[in-house]
Structure formats: structure tokens, C-alpha cells
Amino acid sequence: MDPQLTSIIVPTEELGQIEECLGRLVEDTGSDYALLLDKSGQVISSKGDGDRQDITALGALIAGVFASSREVAKLLRERDFRASFQQGVRENIFIALIEEQWILCIIFNKGTHIGLVKVLTKKATDELASVLERVRQQHKARDEVLGSSFRTSMEDTIDLLFRD
């Protein structure tokens, strides 16, 4: 196993803590939606009103924006932009970085004050950073999931779906 490609594994207990944290953030700020993304754009968890159908595309775009702003930061000899704010007529988006790995995104309307979002997001990022730290320690869970029979099944599925 190549350690550099070690996958991020989110076990049940940690996912529960993440969901609780996002739920509390949405409730306390009165936001519409909170999303936790991996820096590659994958959605780890989300909480909010209703079922968004566009969540996968949203994750890819937000992560893209964040990765892009990181490159801007480097050009300005800044290490990172830790947070960014996008203001719309109806909806606003506040995005914060957790360590170098995760992105927390809060979507809120004009009924919620940005100051409150910033303060409570800071609290949530600290909490999520400690969850991330525990997630990084997970190796056993991967071996349980990714056995050789899983890989064989996966290859069969790939051959079946991606044929000419």
C-alpha cells in the first residue's frame, strides 16, 4: 500500500459528530445550508432545508473556487486565504478552510448576519479540525472496506459500465 495515496476514511462515529456540528451551525446561525467538503470537491456531509439535487456540482465548484483562491494567495506571497465570502442579492456563501484538508461552506440569506456566521463558523472549524485529526488516524477501517474481493467486484463493475 502506497502511504502517499492513503484515502481519507470517515467512520460512523466521526460522521455522526460532523453531522451534529453542521446541524448546530445551521440552527444557531439560521442558515439555509451547511456543507463539509474534502479539498478534492467531494461532499462529506451536508445539513439544511430540503434535499438539494445540485449538491455534487456545488461541491466541485466551491472546492474549485477555493483551490483557485489558494493559488492567488501564493502569488501574493500569502500562505492561504482561510476564508472567503460571496454576497448575492438573496443568498450569501461563507467558506472556511479546515486545516489543509476540508472546506466548510455555509449558505445563508439576508436574514442572517455575516458577523454571527463568522463567529460560529470559527467555533465549528475548531471542532471539525479535531474530528479531522481523528479521521486521519483511521487505517483499520480502510482494510475492512477495501479487501481483495471489493477490488475484484469494482473491476467487474468498471468493465460492465465503461464498455464501448
Added chain:
Amino acid sequence: MALINVAAREIHCKIVYYGPGMGGKTTNLQYIHSQVPKDVKGDLLSIATETERTLFFDFLPLDLGKVRGFQTRFHLYTVPGQVLYERTRVAVLNGADGVVFVADSSKQKMQENVNSLRELAQNVTRQNKRFAEFPIVLQYNKRDLPAEVIASVQTMDHFLGVNRMNWPRIEAVATTGAGVFETLRAISRAVISKL
């Protein structure tokens, strides 16, 4: 970096199509999008200029369904190929699990292929990954070019260092779909083997 969500029983992998401008990266994704069953694909999202050149990326989510109880998703991205967008490519490459390098088979484009591959090596290394072990599949696209302008496979192998690196290499004509799914199968298998 793949994401395995044990509680939600989901696995996500990110595959990036890299290569010089006008090489056919977007065409690869468009062909895949046109051919896979509806229940497998999401919308193809393109951030392009008015002249249809990729500005940021194209994005195509593929849902492979349940594999041993795990919902498995592959997210395909392209980078903008033009030299100008080097930093944008770095951003899109962030967290990738594997790369399809789409090389242009035109003799005139050989130097651009080599430069782009070299840049890819640098960018992968900067993400603290060992390039030699990173899952990569080469696609020699535009194999339908006229004989007087097309580079031979051996010439391309030589310039791109295929034999030395032991990368799978697939000949393709992305506009007709030839080799497109063979490439996708090869990179998917390579990514899975490294999870």
C-alpha cells in the same frame, strides 16, 4: 485523495484529464457523457470561454452504483490546456486520485505534449505525491490525422517516456469515441488498485 465514507457507505474518487490545449480532453468527457446510461451520469458542467475553450474545468460525476454495499462515485475533471492557465491546472489537480494524460498525435504538438507532461510531473510532486507511483494513463488522441502530420506511436512513446514509466497507453480518436472507454477503464482500474 479518495474519500471513503464508512457511515454513509460511499466511496468517491477524482480523475483528472490533463494535457496540452486543443488535445481533446473536453471531447473525451463529452463522449462519455453522451454514451453512459442516464442513471450512471450527472450533468456535464463546463466552465468555458465564449469560444468554448475550457476556462476553469469540465466536471462529470459518474455513479457506478453499489459495489459490495458501497455507493461508488467517480468524478471526472478536465483542466484548461492553454499555457496561460498553469495555476488553474494546479487548482483542479488538487486531491486527484489519478490522471489521464491526453496527448495530441500531431507531429507539431510533440513539444507541447512533452512540456505539459513535465508540468504535470512537477504539479503532482508539489502535492507531496511520488510521480512514479501516481496512477497515470496516456491517451494518444487524434490517431485519425493524415499520415503526413501524425507522429508514430513509437515516436510518441520515445518523447513521453512511456517505456521507462510503464504507463498504460491507449490510441484514441475522441471525436468518434474510439479508445475513450478503454482509457476510462484503464485509469479507473489504476485508481482502484491504489486506494
